[in-house]
Amino acid sequence: MKLQRPDLVHPVRDGREHSLRILRFFTSRMTLALRVAVLTTAAVAATLTLVSATIYVTVRSEFQSSLDDSMVRRAQAGVTADLGSLFAGGADPGALALTDIKVIVLRSGRGVLLGTPAVSNFPIQFIGLPEREVSLGQTTQSIRTAMLKDTPYRVVAVRSGRGEALVMAQSMESIDMALKRLQIILLLTSAIGVALAGLAGWAVAANGLRPVRRLTAATERVARTADLTPITVTGTDxxxxxxxxxxxxxxxxxxxxxxxxxxxxxxxxxxxxxxxxxxxxxxxxxxxxxxxxxxxxxxxxxxxxxxxxxxxxxxxxxxxxLVELARDEPVRRNPEPLDLADVVTLAVSRVRLRALEVDFVAHTEPWMVVGEAQLLERAVTNLLDNAAKWSPPGGTVRVTLTDGTLTVADEGPGIEPADLPHIFDRFYRSQEARTLPGSGLGLSIVKRSAERHGGTAEVSSTLGKGTTFTLTMPAAPTI
Structure with a gap:
């Protein structure tokens, strides 16, 4: 089994994590506007770099392709004009130097046609394996770049006859100078573009984040002064x-x-x-x-x-x-399936013991719900206590549970129409109820219990005939 040094197990991952830590260190100290400006600048810089590189590579390729096509055409024209015979007859190939073109006829890969001293000055760097293969008939033409005194030359060789090749070399110095000028232009353009992008990104971020700064100031104001005045909304974004x-x-x-x-x-x-x-x-x-x-x-x-x-x-x-009403959380302590009829029956039995002067008539049908039995029993008990409190001696309280709807009807004096909308409010007590015992919280607990279990609590009343409270509970989901 080959053992590994602990410090060399994951050098790449460790380096990446170190870089991320450094990046998080710097970005955590930047404002949001500065981060937006930096990201904008980086994105524009990457785009301009990619575009500039594409332009440079495309232009260089076009220059080289154009030069190659031109030299191949001239070499083929030289073969057609039989430059090899002209050199053998005493023509001076050095005259072509006036056009910045060097020409030589290579025979059988071993030497040149010697006719004038100028031919012997043809640089040996321009004669290589590709050109010899063309003279030997192994290939029809070759194109390559050769260096002479730090100056690049494009060398083209074409077959000029049996065992012969016409080789031309032309300096690429003008093309290199043009490409260098293009590099400078692209670098300057990219630098100016990145600078403008940074300024624009900062301006856009500073202007666009003004509502965020306003929100920040508002939250700081709320934390400092507890002033909950809403702030002005501008725009629709x-x-x-x-x-x-x-x-x-x-x-x-x-x-x-x-x-x-x-x-x-x-x-x-x-x-x-x-x-x-x-x-x-x-x-x-x-x-x-x-x-x-x-x-x-x-x-x-x-x-x-x-x-x-x-x-x-x-x-x-x-x-x-008060403790019960102070809870705002939904029912989630011990919710369980239970029969609401059992809860109503138990509540009626308990209230009967302390309301001996009132007769309770109960009719219940099974109705399964999901909730907390203690909270539901307290709500039902509050309804029954309220009905017993307002019922005259010997009166009857009718309790009915059918299809999840619990009704508790008494024979009391009824509730004034002005008091009905507030009957479930905390501590609300009508003028008549202020002389009776109670806290004004019982019916609030009924409404809160119904809402926590997804139900509703309603009241209807007729003066002189009594009041009916209705508690509706949703059924337990069937499995």
């Missing part, structure tokens, strides 16, 4: 939608704080009455048992203790109702 959503969040937060303040104020008001009464009774008992005070009779003591117990029960109920 994604940032405008973000601003609208932020304003909706501020509105919801303001409403939540308003409800919280109202709940605290109402709770304080409702708690003040039983606490004041408890303090009064306790002070009265303390004065009666103190030195020099008159003693209480057993009847008076029992009356005060009964009053204290009633106030403690009212206070306990009020605190429990």
């Amino acid at each position: 994604e940032l405008a939608r973000l601003t609208t959503s932020f304003n909706a969040m501020l509105t919801a937060l303001d409403a939540s704080q308003t409800r919280e303040r109202q709940l605290i104020a109402d709770a304080g008001h409702e708690l003040r009455t039983p606490l004041t009464s408890l303090r009064t009774n306790i002070e009265l008992m303390g004065q009666a048992t103190g030195q020099g005070g008159r003693s209480l009779t057993e009847e008076e003591r029992a009356e005060i203790m009964g009053d204290v117990r009633a106030q403690l029960e009212e206070l306990t109920t009020l605190v429990g109702d």
